[in-house]
Amino acid sequence: MKKLTFFSIPVAYLLLYTLVILATGIWLFFLSQGLNGSAGISATLQKIITSPETKSLQNLVEVATPHLFAMGALIFVVAHFMLFSTKISQKNSLIVALLLFVLALLNIVSYGAISFGLVISGWIKLISMSLFVGMFLVLLGMVAFSL
């Protein structure tokens, strides 16, 4: 990073907060799919693949609306710190950030494919969520490396 001495403190905490936000988001999704004390993570994963919870259009909109804003804003805020990076090129930062925006959108709308009967299995949600989280971790790693 360019000489930002004290500014590196909030940036570092942003990375930590983002990790926890991602973790609680995944946890919330699994809870909505029936994760509880009796059913473990593997049983919940199995259930999502074979018979994901049915969601109405209202449910989808209730989840999608805040996430469209929140994910977009969070990606923008984290990615804009790459402007200060002296270690990673702007071109690479742009590719990762734009990919992340696309994956975020895919992650948000993927459950719609299940609800509208385009796919029966919930694998599409699991794959899109994994790709989104994986790409976000790459961006977080890039910012951390640039600190």
Place this chain on the structure above:
Amino acid sequence: MKFLVTKDLAHSQLLAYLIAAVLTAILLYLGLDVVLHGYVIGFDMPAIHSTLFGNVETFEEPILIDSLLLQVHIDLFITIFVLLILSSVYIRLHDKTTTMKWVLHALFVSGLLAPLSLLLAYFWSEVFVSVWVVTFIVWHLLALIITASLFTRLNFR
């Protein structure tokens, strides 16, 4: 943050008024956030205990984990945005001292610990109820003091 770091805008009157406006919004948010958490979690210790663990005498059920986790998830998101804005202005307008470094760490750590201690209290131990109360008050108070101190540093002409 890019706008706050660049020196070109250091003497901009527009930026000074914009920062004053956003600080006013944050000030109002901090006050209402305390009220909101009072309503959702509880204003005193017995009420907080009833919310998190239920109450046998009044037949109160504990809060559902879905609801608590959603509150924590939202809290984390809003807190990081408030603290990022506040800390950026704070660093820009105050002298960079060791005290500032510790204040920043205390602000971010308490802001993170507050929502997490709610989950720790729910799953692990009632001790974390006190941790939540302390960290919640600490980060709100620190944010309040920093916000108030920033108004005096803005150069209005």
